Amino acid sequence: MKNVSIAPDGREYPIPTAEESAAERDLLVKITEEQRKMGRKIVAVQGLGFVGCVMAAVVADAADKDGNPYYFVHGHQRASKRSFWKVPVINTGVPPVASSDPEVPEIFHRTVVEKKTFRATSEEFVYTLADVVVVDIQLDATKPAFGEAEKGYCDLTHFREGMRTLGQLIQPHCMVLVETTVPPGTCEKVVKPILEEEFTKRGIDIKTNPPLIAHSYERVMPGSKYVSSIRDFWRVFSGVNPQSIKLCREFLTNCLNVDEFPLTQLDSTNASEMAKTMENSYRATNIALTLEWARFAEQIGVDIFKVRDAIRKRKGTHDNMLRPSLGVGGYCLTKDPVLANWSMQSLFGLEGGLDVAINSVNINDTMPLHTVEIIKKELGNLNNIKIALLGVSYLENVGDTRHSPSETLVTFLRKEMATVKCCDPYVESWPELEDVKVESDIHQVLPGADVVVFAVGHDEYKVLKPKEVLDICGTKPLIVDCSNFLTDEKIAEYKALGCKVRGVGKGHIV
């Protein structure tokens, strides 16, 4: 097997040889010296994933009133076969992520090619040169059993390794800003002891040079405002000591739009870490509540979405109310309550747990089964039933399939021996369900369908006209609307054309 890393477009990038690595390290020193002479501080971003790569670009784009950049940014990505390709791709000024946000390619081109303030590398050595390290290592929760989030845990092995690398390499004055969503207590109970241990091994006196560790969480949203969601948002932060807090405030103030979105300082990293997991638990719980009301609405002829709209008129007290759907996906609401619950028990050794939040995760994780029920209620046995699934990502107009509820839906429909054809214009491949072919064209999935499931609110699916859909189907399928994607007018049209229509929370159409 060749020692190459293959990008999503199929291009192969050779993993650097030892000689190339040595040359790269020399180059890093040279670049860093040049940048310091220009008055810039040096930032290293650890992990060029979904958050890290754009955060790196935002930091590299930050400039003072006169347009002088504050920072030079080294993005660091390990030279693994899976991810090394990001390094050479970024260094041509191209983002390593697909996005509908036009600012994403712009900011990569501007910082890498024009300003030359952003460069990626696979050499860990880069941490020896940094004034600030921004930690964007991915950290997931593992839920070993479906619908039993209480058994979920957080494997910190990889994260700890990353921290150990920093402890071995960074200069004592370097501020480590943890941006990864972590279990509450991580900065104090995981990051600090590792850095202290490694500093001590290196002969650094941690009394005079305590590690400088801060935490500030992002609130990135994929989609058309991807870059803005990092730069233009109310950041919450704290640090493990006053100097960390000072440096973190300075860094965030330089990089982000704090005039419009002021910073909020909390008393401790425990508090800041808790804020992130609590805010996502809040949203997860609000969604979980809606499912039982959706079921109730379905059975008494009520449209829960109209009820929700009525309630949400009360701004400031009721307008956060979320909505029922196929289910909850993505990377935050599905795991953050689990991180916090696990932390409570495993990092702090406390009794009890975050039962409301965990119960909500369970309700949300199993929510797609309600759509299975809706279909079975109409069709009975699903053996050989042909189902066309419109949308497999977890969010409208985005191709991100992480923890997508469509995955659960497909898995359970297949258990019922249904034939499921999947379509999504934003998704090329579905890493979580590799044997499923995701079509981009509805003509590949609709013909002959017994059921058409509107699973995700992509614009492409919301504009579809009933007649058009049925002409392609050539059948009178059961139409299932998972989250109010069809207007009352369209529902009436489907019915007039001879279809049954059902939907989550939509009792008025029965």
Place this chain on the structure above:
Amino acid sequence: MKNVSIAPDGREYPIPTAEESAAERDLLVKITEEQRKMGRKIVAVQGLGFVGCVMAAVVADAADKDGNPYYFVHGHQRASKRSFWKVPVINTGVPPVASSDPEVPEIFHRTVVEKKTFRATSEEFVYTLADVVVVDIQLDATKPAFGEAEKGYCDLTHFREGMRTLGQLIQPHCMVLVETTVPPGTCEKVVKPILEEEFTKRGIDIKTNPPLIAHSYERVMPGSKYVSSIRDFWRVFSGVNPQSIKLCREFLTNCLNVDEFPLTQLDSTNASEMAKTMENSYRATNIALTLEWARFAEQIGVDIFKVRDAIRKRKGTHDNMLRPSLGVGGYCLTKDPVLANWSMQSLFGLEGGLDVAINSVNINDTMPLHTVEIIKKELGNLNNIKIALLGVSYLENVGDTRHSPSETLVTFLRKEMATVKCCDPYVESWPELEDVKVESDIHQVLPGADVVVFAVGHDEYKVLKPKEVLDICGTKPLIVDCSNFLTDEKIAEYKALGCKVRGVGKGHIV
């Protein structure tokens, strides 16, 4: 026993005799004829409780551009010993409720004495004269076991009687507007059949004269904006048929501030009834979530209120987040989820229930036990411990004790053999705990206290200076802050003066 009704101020009002009732009925006819000649429609309000009496005054106050009142309002209260006194009191232009809202006495004086558009009566006969009946009968949920809201039910006996009275008396053109918070389905499954039955008995053809029934819920808040909370709010409404909807829209448009707070029409009364119970379930659930995070925060040195403030910076998505406290009281959040859960099972005969909402009610109902735990954790055995409780109402700056969490707290502290002295400047008597004397002056409860509990955020308690409190106590009591009523500065001062301070969700003070 004299046949009198005794007002809260001790004044006695004789219950009307048969002759007096007959004279009153003649007077009602005369007044109504006069009012009709002045072009006014006639409204009867059924039930002059907390909502009904102010709603009646708001309707009586409604006028067109030229200041001509739209309606004459007959407020109806049955001639019971418990409540008849309201009739003569209102008819002197005095409100039958105490309130910190200066608009309450103003609107009663204006409508009863100046405009003469509002009058109270104890004669049911009044319903024969009405164009509109506004139903404000109180309807409660019964929870037979503490912490087991799933066993809660709704006794509709009294409500059904009220509807039967209307069915027997109203004219066919009269619109019945149910404003009481009712179990979803009540208008369709309870009110409509009763009115149809009584209409039919009276020879009214319900095909040509179907009963006109609408539902629109209030969102009244006691306190300094009591009247405004009825008049200046986004109303949701619907009706059982198009004519009901039309009349209801017309009535609400005349009476309320719909220019600034537009009406929302829903498809059915089921939907409108669901909206009210769902919005309060939403709030109950949001509060229940906060308790487990408060417990977590207490144990890891975090101030949950600062975390909450940080999260709430995100307007529109996170700013509805509520806060932990001693517990949840009042008349809405404690019962509305129970009404809906009971309706699902008993009015609609459906399987399953509203588990998230009901679980939240249980968490909220038992929340005061957490404050008991906080005290026991510090003091161990509470036998003979003297506890001063500051606040027994369910809401700050209001004297309403209905379902107050202080009631649960006192009950459980007494079980622990503690001596509890209660204070509340807004509460004269505590009907739910009649053997407890409620002092208005802290000098009556603080001296010798081992524990001082800041239970309710009355302004009077928030301004108390630590030195002042301790001087009156003459002790160094444990200070317990139930919902962030003490600033960090005051907490530091209490500590400097030798007290321990603890609080719900306030881990940073330990």
